[in-house]
Amino acid sequence: MSETFKAILVSRDAEKKQSVAVTDLTEADLMEGDITVAVEATTVNYKDGLAITGKAPVIRRWPLVPGVDFAGTVTSSSHADWRKGDKVILNGWGVGETHFGAYAGRARVKGDWLVPLPDGMSPHDAMAVGTAGYTAMLCVIALERHGIVPDRGPVVVTGAAGGVGSVAVSILSSLGYHVIASTGRNAESPYLIELGAAEVISRDELAQPAKPLAKERWAGGVDAVGSHTLANVLSMTSYGGAVAACGLAGGMDLPASVAPFILRGVSLLGIDSVMAPKAVRMEAWRRIGTDLDHQKLASLSTTIGFDDIIGAAHDIVEGKIRGRVVVDM
Ligand code: NDP
Structure with missing residues (x-):
């Protein structure tokens, strides 16, 4: 049998x-x-x-x-x-x-x-990264390709205490970025700072309907939330910056204006992990091996x-x- x-x-x-x-x-x-x-x-x-x-x-x-x-x-x-x-x-x-x-x-x-x-990684380690962590890495690679390096200024991570967010905070801080973590769970601030966040802000700051343009606060971002949050992140991105959008934990809509794109040259970088070609996956997993601190993982x-x-x-x-x-x- x-x-x-x-x-x-x-x-x-x-x-x-x-x-x-x-x-x-x-x-x-x-x-x-x-x-x-x-x-x-x-x-x-x-x-x-x-x-x-x-x-x-x-x-x-x-x-x-x-x-x-x-x-x-x-x-x-x-x-x-x-x-x-x-x-x-x-x-x-x-x-x-x-x-x-x-x-x-x-x-x-x-x-x-x-x-x-990857060498040196157990099946357990790989799943601690998982699709969420590998997607976070795809976001980081997309930002780098757009020239968003640590010297350009802070980067924001939304849904920071979740899976994509936690890995994004860890990787970006290990690479030397000044990471602003946005969370709805204030009690998770010590956890986010431990992962490398330089600042923790409340999810509420980004939850209201967005103005077309707001004060420039960051050079880029990783957004796992969508909806008003992504619209606010875009409106607060500085000239020539870029935001990698990968999630919809707060909603699938995007109530934004074109102002950040046409007045500040901001770019919205779409991230899909599901159908990503094999070469892209191999690169992301290789970078996870080198850039994600095992202790933080x-x-x-x-x-x-x-x-x-x-x-x-x-x-x-x-x-x-x-x-x-x-x-x-
Ligand atoms: P998690 O649930 O672990 O993280 C999502 C986080 O978003 C939560 O921890 C919370 O963070 C925040 N959040 C949840 N609900 C709301 C809300 N209503 N408003 C604002 N913030 C909210 O999920 P994952 O990290 O696994 O995935 C995150 C997103 O990315 C999901 O939408 C998922 O579908 C998407 N995804 C997309 C992929 C792709 O290929 N594009 C691949 C993997 C994931 P906090 O408590 O810190 O505020």
């Missing part, structure tokens, strides 16, 4: 009512792919929270094993680049959205979607077990999770 493993399965009934259950699967239940991986660590991202709670239409194939990223060991491969025993990371490519994802003992995926686990992550995933999914959409959550399988 085939070996079974635990999995979370999200299903929908005839009335499109969603339900979540822990079940046993075998490898025969997995979807198509040329690689099978023993999942050793995964994580709970905001998107996973939306998928499990059903608060947004993340899942587009029913039933589905959610979980957008994992790290583990290849158990079988018919792909030229990978062999049994290789340590790999997967994030994005529709895994956990249209393809069975990380919340199972085994995952079957396309070899083209995988990147190697440990202090911004907490570890849970498989049975805690569903609870953590609810917590993250309620904004209750600090930093990153690693699931040791």
